[in-house]
Amino acid sequence: MQPEPGLRGASLDAIETPALIVDLDALERNIARMAAFGRQSRMRIRPHAKTHRCPAIAVKQVAAGAVGMCAQTVGEAEALVEGGIADVLVTNQVLAPGKLARLARLAERAKVALICDSTEGVAAASRAAAEHGVELGALVEIDVGMGRCGVLPGAPARELAQRIADAPNLAFRGLQAYHGRAQHLPRHADRQGAIREAAEAVGETLGALDRAGLSAEIVGGAGTGTFRLEAAAGLWTELQPGSYVFMDREYAEIEGAAGQPEPDFEHSLFVLAGVISRSETRAVADAGLKSLSGEKGPPLLQDLAGAAVIGLSDEHSVIAPAPGSAQLRLGERVRLIPGHCDPTVNLHDWILGIRGERVEEIWPVAARGASS
Amino acid sequence: MQPEPGLRGASLDAIETPALIVDLDALERNIARMAAFGRQSRMRIRPHAKTHRCPAIAVKQVAAGAVGMCAQTVGEAEALVEGGIADVLVTNQVLAPGKLARLARLAERAKVALICDSTEGVAAASRAAAEHGVELGALVEIDVGMGRCGVLPGAPARELAQRIADAPNLAFRGLQAYHGRAQHLPRHADRQGAIREAAEAVGETLGALDRAGLSAEIVGGAGTGTFRLEAAAGLWTELQPGSYVFMDREYAEIEGAAGQPEPDFEHSLFVLAGVISRSETRAVADAGLKSLSGEKGPPLLQDLAGAAVIGLSDEHSVIAPAPGSAQLRLGERVRLIPGHCDPTVNLHDWILGIRGERVEEIWPVAARGASS
Numbered sequence: 001m002q003p004e005p006g007l008r009g010a011s012l013d014a015i016e017t018p019a020l021i022v023d024l025d026a027l028e029r030n031i032a033r034m035a036a037f038g039r040q041s042r043m044r045i046r047p048h049a050k051t052h053r054c055p056a057i058a059v060k061q062v063a064a065g066a067v068g069m070c071a072q073t074v075g076e077a078e079a080l081v082e083g084g085i086a087d088v089l090v091t092n093q094v095l096a097p098g099k100l101a102r103l104a105r106l107a108e109r110a111k112v113a114l115i116c117d118s119t120e121g122v123a124a125a126s127r128a129a130a131e132h133g134v135e136l137g138a139l140v141e142i143d144v145g146m147g148r149c150g151v152l153p154g155a156p157a158r159e160l161a162q163r164i165a166d167a168p169n170l171a172f173r174g175l176q177a178y179h180g181r182a183q184h185l186p187r188h189a190d191r192q193g194a195i196r197e198a199a200e201a202v203g204e205t206l207g208a209l210d211r212a213g214l215s216a217e218i219v220g221g222a223g224t225g226t227f228r229l230e231a232a233a234g235l236w237t238e239l240q241p242g243s244y245v246f247m248d249r250e251y252a253e254i255e256g257a258a259g260q261p262e263p264d265f266e267h268s269l270f271v272l273a274g275v276i277s278r279s280e281t282r283a284v285a286d287a288g289l290k291s292l293s294g295e296k297g298p299p300l301l302q303d304l305a306g307a308a309v310i311g312l313s314d315e316h317s318v319i320a321p322a323p324g325s326a327q328l329r330l331g332e333r334v335r336l337i338p339g340h341c342d343p344t345v346n347l348h349d350w351i352l353g354i355r356g357e358r359v360e361e362i363w364p365v366a367a368r369g370a371s372s
Numbered sequence: 373m374q375p376e377p378g379l380r381g382a383s384l385d386a387i388e389t390p391a392l393i394v395d396l397d398a399l400e401r402n403i404a405r406m407a408a409f410g411r412q413s414r415m416r417i418r419p420h421a422k423t424h425r426c427p428a429i430a431v432k433q434v435a436a437g438a439v440g441m442c443a444q445t446v447g448e449a450e451a452l453v454e455g456g457i458a459d460v461l462v463t464n465q466v467l468a469p470g471k472l473a474r475l476a477r478l479a480e481r482a483k484v485a486l487i488c489d490s491t492e493g494v495a496a497a498s499r500a501a502a503e504h505g506v507e508l509g510a511l512v513e514i515d516v517g518m519g520r521c522g523v524l525p526g527a528p529a530r531e532l533a534q535r536i537a538d539a540p541n542l543a544f545r546g547l548q549a550y551h552g553r554a555q556h557l558p559r560h561a562d563r564q565g566a567i568r569e570a571a572e573a574v575g576e577t578l579g580a581l582d583r584a585g586l587s588a589e590i591v592g593g594a595g596t597g598t599f600r601l602e603a604a605a606g607l608w609t610e611l612q613p614g615s616y617v618f619m620d621r622e623y624a625e626i627e628g629a630a631g632q633p634e635p636d637f638e639h640s641l642f643v644l645a646g647v648i649s650r651s652e653t654r655a656v657a658d659a660g661l662k663s664l665s666g667e668k669g670p671p672l673l674q675d676l677a678g679a680a681v682i683g684l685s686d687e688h689s690v691i692a693p694a695p696g697s698a699q700l701r702l703g704e705r706v707r708l709i710p711g712h713c714d715p716t717v718n719l720h721d722w723i724l725g726i727r728g729e730r731v732e733e734i735w736p737v738a739a740r741g742a743s744s
Contacts, residue, residue, distance in 0.1 A: 001373035002741045016744040017468070018744060019744065050687070072687050092687065096389070096703070118649065148683065149649040149656050180685060274467070274468060276464070276493075277489050277520075278490075279515075284465075284520055289665065289667060289712075289715045294666075294667035313520070313552060314444065314714050315422070315444050315445060316521070330492050331467055346719065348741065349741050369373070371658075371659070371687060
């Protein structure tokens with residue numbers, strides 16, 4: 001882990017580049033807007049910590065009204081509980097005995113649930129909970145059209161729910177119905193179509209559960225790209241968006257789509273980079289693939305209309321200036337908006353929280369690298 | 373930083389997934405083959421540590437005959453010197469006074485050089501070295517056709533070299549002539565063409581230096597994709613390959629190109645993943661974009677001919693089995709070959725060194741995240 005940058009109260013100029021910074025005003029507005037959406041739509045908000053892996057931000061989300069947090073890995077759940085979060089849902093299959101033992105130990109300190117899509121998973125979770133004398137919540141994941149994990153809706157889901165309900169030391173808590181692929185469909189109509197199909201799968205499964213006398217306290221799912229649609233469908237009870245706190249290039253391009261209702265979210269997350277080389281046609285900044293996740297394309301440049309990142313290598317971003325604009329100077333700072341926020345944050349040990357021109361917060365990305 | 377996995381001597385089965393593993397036999401063969409190539413071609417080998425960010429591997433490379441190491445960032449250089457490497461070349465522009473001060477302090481303990489492509493860079497490095505009472509080596513970077521950093525070959529390079537030679541506390545040590553873009557050109561003939569043009573730029577610049585009475589002790593460059601070509605050109609003195617120790621999907625596809633002479637390198641680096649979900653058509657393993665860099669496409673599967681990773685999200689790889697093959701089982705382990713090794717290693721705090729079916733080494737990726 002890189003040492004904590006001793007910068008609290010320092011000016012932006014004192015930050016060595018590259019560095020991950022968050023605009024605290026924008027972050028707080030994003031958190032408040034999602035919280036307000038939850039109140040207005042009468043939906044519980046359980047934000048996803050896979051975006052930030054940072055308990056300090058989770059604490060802000062819970063303070064704004066979130067009912068708890070989602071985690072994607074046991075390591076994230078551990079960091080959240082250590083950071084004071086009392087209710088964590090691991091929205092992923094957990095099968096390995098070692099990981100289930102860690103989850104069971106966590107259940108001694110917090111309300112913990114996981115999701116299952118196999119009888120093997122249910123049996124293993126039950127065994128770990130029984131060995132530790134704790135109760136684990138368990139949800140059935142249904143494949144709502146994403147084609148990744150999850151059992152089929154309807155009878156197969158009801159059967160697995162019954163297994164959970166019958167398993168020692170497990171409590172059946174509901175359904176996980178997340179359509180990850182739908183989040184980034186660029187056309188609003190396509191996202192509507194995907195969530196309409198997901199709602200049919202959820203409705204069919206809720207009917208099957210009802211006939212079996214099983215009730216789903218949680219029907220969870222939704223991300224930053226579709227959460228309005230799940231809220232409007234009237235079947236989900238908890239929304240699990242993550243990226244809205246930061247936004248990124250990919251989500252911003254979707255947010256800009258016609259037909260997208262409020263709320264709007266702002267870019268709050270940036271990689272601060274410095275220009276280390278320049279020629280007549282280009283400038284080169286000192287942030288590359290080890291500071292910015294590149295699989296969704298190059299970053300955008302904040303406050304530099306018309307300029308573009310035209311190359312991204314391990315430690316460099318090559319920047320073409322806007323036509324007719326002055327070339328960037330050596331040493332000049334730029335703010336890069338990542339293509340994809342989650343894996344970008346996971347490259348950094350620290351988030352510097354900026355207010356105006358000052359460093360106000362220095363937060364450890366406590367679950368950085370915690371993928372097991 | 374994630375805690376050290378207490379696994380020395382343990383069997384592969386004890387590793388929690390996902391985890392970064394290296395096959396020590398294959399790693400050692402790769403290191404030996406490059407060292408032998410250096411001896412046979414009478415080239416100095418200065419491997420690039422940006423690939424592994426791991427001093428323990430650098431020590432093996434130096435023990436095999438490398439003259440020192442390359443680093444891409446000051447943080448990497450610090451980790452290398454701390455790990456016992458006595459001669460480090462930072463193959464990057466360094467302009468920030470704070471970073472130059474760190475580099476100057478490092479020069480109290482090791483032989484340290486950096487590269488420059490601006491008069492501002494030369495002046496700043498000279499100032500830092502003078503303030504700390506040390507000497508820093510400095511090379512002029514020339515743009516040999518890559519279109520990133522570097523001054524033009526010939527007179528502009530000679531002028532900057534003269535600046536270095538005249539600057540207090542700097543020693544002019546030579547030229548950096550690296551063609552990064554050429555490394556991954558899929559056709560051997562295209563790589564030949566790129567390095568032929570690079571050689572013309574180097575030759576022109578060496579002539580200009582010679583007429584000015586300046587001598588280049590180091591003419592550095594080359595990577596795993598082209599090092600044979602630079603060696604054959606007769607102008608370079610040091611080869612700086614990095615990826616050959618591990619290999620990855622991208623380099624393996626180039627290595628397979630017709631017309632590529634010996635030596636051959638093997639995949640030694642894998643992300644070990646476990647299957648957590650399966651259906652009739654797919655299996656899902658627990659390694660995604662936070663364990664494998666995705667910008668060069670999905671990983672390959674070792675020892676599973678015909679199977680393919682068809683989806684890669686933050687924590688998941690979706691695997692389609694080979695036609696007619698048995699589906700992967702829940703809990704089964706797979707070895708994923710990353711698309712791009714350098715940014716993949718930078719996601720992990722530890723490398724587990726495997727010999728046969730046992731964990732023999734546990735190495736910290738000491739410079740993980742050290743991009744400033």
